[in-house]
Amino acid sequence: MDQNIDELKELPFPSPEAGRSTLVALITKRNILALLEAVHKEMGNIFRIPLPGFKPVFLVGPEANKFVTVTNRNDLRWRSEGDPVTEVLREGLLVTDGAMHDNIRHTVNPALHKKLLEVYFERMLLRTNQVLGDWKNNQILDMLIEMRKIALLIIIDTLYHQDFTHELNTLWVDIKKLLAHISPGIWVIFPDVPRPGHRRSLKKLDDYMYKIIKERRNNPLPVNDLLGVLVNAEDFDDNLIRDQLMTIFIAGHDTSTATLAWALYLLASHPEILKKAQDEIDEVIGVEVPTFEAMSRLEYLDKIIREALRLYPPIHIGNRRAAKDLVFQNYRIPSGTRVVYSIYLTHRMEKYWPEPTRFNPERFNSENINKRPPYSYIPFGGGPRNCIGMAFAIIEAKLVLSCVLQKFDFDFPPGEFKKIHPHMGATLEPSPGVKLKISYRPFVTQK
Numbered sequence: 001m002d003q004n005i006d007e008l009k010e011l012p013f014p015s016p017e018a019g020r021s022t023l024v025a026l027i028t029k030r031n032i033l034a035l036l037e038a039v040h041k042e043m044g045n046i047f048r049i050p051l052p053g054f055k056p057v058f059l060v061g062p063e064a065n066k067f068v069t070v071t072n073r074n075d076l077r078w079r080s081e082g083d084p085v086t087e088v089l090r091e092g093l094l095v096t097d098g099a100m101h102d103n104i105r106h107t108v109n110p111a112l113h114k115k116l117l118e119v120y121f122e123r124m125l126l127r128t129n130q131v132l133g134d135w136k137n138n139q140i141l142d143m144l145i146e147m148r149k150i151a152l153l154i155i156i157d158t159l160y161h162q163d164f165t166h167e168l169n170t171l172w173v174d175i176k177k178l179l180a181h182i183s184p185g186i187w188v189i190f191p192d193v194p195r196p197g198h199r200r201s202l203k204k205l206d207d208y209m210y211k212i213i214k215e216r217r218n219n220p221l222p223v224n225d226l227l228g229v230l231v232n233a234e235d236f237d238d239n240l241i242r243d244q245l246m247t248i249f250i251a252g253h254d255t256s257t258a259t260l261a262w263a264l265y266l267l268a269s270h271p272e273i274l275k276k277a278q279d280e281i282d283e284v285i286g287v288e289v290p291t292f293e294a295m296s297r298l299e300y301l302d303k304i305i306r307e308a309l310r311l312y313p314p315i316h317i318g319n320r321r322a323a324k325d326l327v328f329q330n331y332r333i334p335s336g337t338r339v340v341y342s343i344y345l346t347h348r349m350e351k352y353w354p355e356p357t358r359f360n361p362e363r364f365n366s367e368n369i370n371k372r373p374p375y376s377y378i379p380f381g382g383g384p385r386n387c388i389g390m391a392f393a394i395i396e397a398k399l400v401l402s403c404v405l406q407k408f409d410f411d412f413p414p415g416e417f418k419k420i421h422p423h424m425g426a427t428l429e430p431s432p433g434v435k436l437k438i439s440y441r442p443f444v445t446q447k
């Protein structure tokens with residue numbers, strides 16, 4: 001620390017009621033976003049939340065995001081021992097630090113390189129059509145479920161070269177249990193409270209991961225997918241490979257599920273934007289099969305996805321622990337403090353996002369993008385540990401949405417829209433789901 005210690009300020013707390021309300025909301029509703037918004041408004045961009053035994057500091061805004069993800073990233077650790085995420089991912093890329101992290105990232109990176117996206121695109125298309133092929137005219141479907149099916153089939157097919165169709169049934173409940181286990185809840189405050197009910201599910205998913213590792217070792221394939229890259233990596237044993245497979249499986253499908261479900265929710269509630277997006281798809285793709293090349297020409301759809309990620313960033317916070325005393329804007333952050341950078345609150349700062357709650361894809365018109373400072377839009381995090389699956393996720397979202405919008409119209413069944421609210425699961429997801437009534441667009445019945 002360069003500053004004189006006497007000049008530094010202590011991290012401020014909001015009123016005790018705010019702390020109590022946060023605690024109650026976290027335990028009963030699993031949603032503290034409204035409270036955080038209120039505290040942010042009252043306190044500004046730096047505040048602590050007084051939870052029992054646990055007083056995280058929230059840092060909000062572009063400067064804070066840069067401080068956490070770039071400038072001080074080496075002194076802010078990702079791994080948190082005893083945390084359910086660490087328990088499940090073990091030594092996965094997402095929960096390791098230092099040289100070990102860098103080595104894993106270096107190994108995993110080639111499998112997510114942009115140049116492979118075109119190869120993955122064909123598998124993404126196949127899996128999307130597999131699910132859409134089951135949709136019936138005038139059916140009511142929960143898009144949170146449908147999009148999860150697509151995202152699971154895609155991540156396993158593209159990166160592990162496996163068909164997950166059978167496992168969608170046999171492992172569905174286990175996947176949901178595991179996601180519930182790692183979602184924020186009472187364990188955040190009372191880590192020692194026993195939380196039974198996930199071990200069997202974890203074991204079943206582990207068995208699946210070890211099975212596909214063994215199969216690949218016995219039958220090497222001439223593909224550069226993630227499983228192949230890991231099996232060929234010299235210093236990766238089966239346990240370390242399992243940890244990466246589990247990490248990418250969870251990080252790579254639950255986020256895309258939430259993104260797609262939110263985008264469909266926003267489109268269904270803004271028919272004029274939906275119409276404009278369908279017009280673009282009709283013009284660029286028409287009734288043809290979507291191509292990789294066409295994706296770059298879906299500019300309006302691209303903005304819709306970016307705006308959905310602004311309003312409902314699936315990863316709405318980044319969680320770290322200070323490894324030494326730090327200083328941010330003259331505030332002292334003692335070593336050991338839980339430091340949280342808030343993507344959600346940054347994305348709703350009026351200063352950068354006028355009428356922040358409005359769904360307005362035009363914010364991403366090129367003339368508007370340049371008006372905002374770097375790190376004011378960070379749905380994929382920032383710095384060298386930003387999302388490794390960003391390009392994959394964007395192409396996947398574009399492809400899935402273009403297939404849905406090309407073939408279907410949709411609307412909320414009566415009373416459904418009002419029920420939907422953000423829920424802090426493993427990601428920020430629409431709860432209780434996004435039920436939509438879908439109908440074939442005219443050209444589908446013509447074909």
Ligand code: HEM
Nearest residue numbers: 094251252255256259315318379380381385387388389393
């Ligand atoms: C729309 C979808 C996605 C969103 C919004 C998203 C968001 C994020 C964010 C915000 C971070 C950084 C978190 C932090 O700073 O604490 C991150 C990291 C990560 N993401 Fe994603 N992600 C998405 C899709 C994916 C996909 C498809 C994959 C894998 C194929 C993936 C794998 C990862 C991994 C492994 C990390 C940790 C990287 C590291 O620590 O080096 N994500 N993601």
